[in-house]
Amino acid sequence: MPTDLRSPSPGPADSTVIRLDGRRVFVTGGARGLGEAFVRALCAAGARVAFGDVLTDRGHALAAELGSQAMFVDLDMRNPDSVRSALHAATSQMGGLDGLLNNAAVTNSGGRDLDQIDLDTWDTVMAVNVRGPWLAACAARAALKASGSGRIVNIASDTALWGAPRLMAYVASKGAIIAMTRSMARELGPDHITVNAIAPGLTLVEATEYVPRARHDHYLNGRAIAREQMPDDVTGSVLFLLSAASAFVTGQLLAVNGGFAMH
Secondary structure, rough: OOHHHHOOOOOOOOHHHHHOOOOEEEEEEOOOOHHHHHHHHHHHHOOOOEEEEOHHHHHHHHHHHHHHHHEEEOOOOOOOOHHHHHHHHHHHHHHOOOOEEEEEOOOOOOOOHHOOHHHHHHHHHHHHHHHHHHHHHHHHHHHHHHHEEEEEEEEEHHHHHHHHHHHHHHHHHHHHHHHHHHHHHHHHHHEEEEEEEEOOOEEOOOOOOOOHHHHHHHHHHHHOOOOOOHHHHHHHHHHHHOHHHHOOOOOEEEEEEOOOOOO
């Protein structure tokens, strides 16, 4: 992680001012990076959290650390049966579901020109980043409807807003998430389920350690708030969209990137 990008400027606000006591939330890709930050923030806000990932060792360790408030289930977003069984297990264990946070994603195509991306890479990115969230929403729909105040939050990316180069498959997948969010919101509104998306900027987590210094500098120089983005910069917006405070907000995209791409 490029620690030289850190600055003495003020850091993120305390997202724990938002309370989700008793809310039951499922998080995809929750074992590390932003997903882990979301799981921790949800637990700190009083939610009961089930989270899934292919990183089983890390997932079980995180659940053990967090205690009875959290549970881990094996989840492979490439596998439709795995998505359905993970949501079923979590919903059964928690006695229902109030929120779905579609966070799991892969990059895979970073640093390659569009004509250098092979078909297997493209298909994997689309299977995890686009088909997976759709399948998770389908599997969660009945339980979210039964809750009477269901919430879906899809994690997109601001790369789809400014057109990041040499990242074509990922950018295309996150553009699809933004479009899907609007369509889901219209379809699920009658079920009293809100659907919104967050578009984070480049955040300092394990998954972005490969990103070249030039790309970090591009963000730092272009942000209205000129500092690096940390996971806690994103958690507050996610908690808000999973809370009762956002009951009349749906079909929206919130760019959380320090003003790099203004939407």
